[in-house]
Amino acid sequence: MRTPAIPAVAGVLALALSLTACGSGSGGDGDELVVGATPTPAGEVLTYVKDHLAKKAGLDLKITEFTDYVTPNTALQEGSLDANLYQHTPYLKDFNQSKKTDLVPVTEVYLPPMGVYSKKVKDVADLDPGATVLVPNDTTNEGRALQLLASKGVIGLKKGVGGEATPEDITSNPKKLTIKPLEPAQLPRSYTDAGAAVINNNYALDAGLSPKKNAILLESAKGNPYNNVLAVKKGDEDDPRVRKLARLLTSPEVKQFIEDTYKGSVLPVEAS
Incomplete structure (x- = not known):
């Protein structure tokens, strides 16, 4: 890494496409879950979950889209998001180190090959x-x-x-x-x-x-450490809404959606 700090990006100045007033924080199954994402593919994957799977699973999902890599993590740390999906674990770890945040991965969802x-x-x-x-x-x-x-x-x-x-x-x-x-x-x-x-x-x-x-x-998918993850603030890993979303994101239905939509340009992670 060049420096321990992540450079400020232009997208920080360009605010999120649709910011919510605040996340609902840790709560029960019936509470709204606010999840931040970059539009493609994360936003599209989450939209599929919202439109086709969330209601049946009893999950009230709200998606907030961002155009940069920094704001979704600062918003998660500050509490205006409950979770986010857009980054790989190496980026998340570096962000925590440089920004003094306390964010953790919940589950791997897909590989977006560079x-x-x-x-x-x-x-x-x-x-x-x-x-x-x-x-x-x-x-x-x-x-x-x-x-x-x-x-x-x-x-x-x-x-x-x-x-x-x-x-x-x-x-x-x-x-x-x-x-x-x-x-x-x-x-x-x-x-x-x-x-x-x-x-x-x-x-x-x-x-x-x-x-x-x-x-x-x-990039090859074999041995690739850059799978994108659903992330939350430390302590929220067992929030029932987060666990529910994690199960949906690694479901056969989402796997099929990713394969059909991206045709090898994004690769689903197999459910464990």
Whole structure:
């Protein structure tokens, strides 16, 4: 990671698409559960649950959508959300460390594989010498992007650096590529001017890109630690509403919805 702090993002200035007055906090089965999410795929998955499964399960679900990666966690910590769905566990842990929050994962829901996109080449091996490659600028996703590039030999990284890799950990760069970190939400708007960009799945989908069809390099699901999780404030893991939502999110119906809707661009996590 570059620094222990997560950089402020443009989306923090762009407020949530629909903020609620406050979450209902820990409560019984009959209370409303307010869940924050980025629009795609988390918001769509939650909307499916709300429209098709929640009522029968006795769950009163309200969805609040955000366009950045920081506000959903600060809103959860402050109590205006009861839970959120949009992030992987490495990001959540880093956020807790840097922001002094106390958030925990409840269950894994799906894998949104990160991909490399380009309007200039069809294969990362064909990038021009000196080309600019854009990567997300938040600490965990930057390392994730560098690992993806290294998996195809585009760059080399220090042995054992893992998901905490930074540009300073690059040990070989045969084509002398310029690695440029950028706010994740800006990547789909900027990648056409660069040699390539490593784009988070949700922002790719929001921009009309198909990770399965359009990415010139896509993460493998095998051994991938970046499954997105339903998260809550510590102490709320056993809230009956949260447990109910967790069961619905890992149900066969949601698995089928993800498979039918995203056709390999988002991968459901098997229920345990």
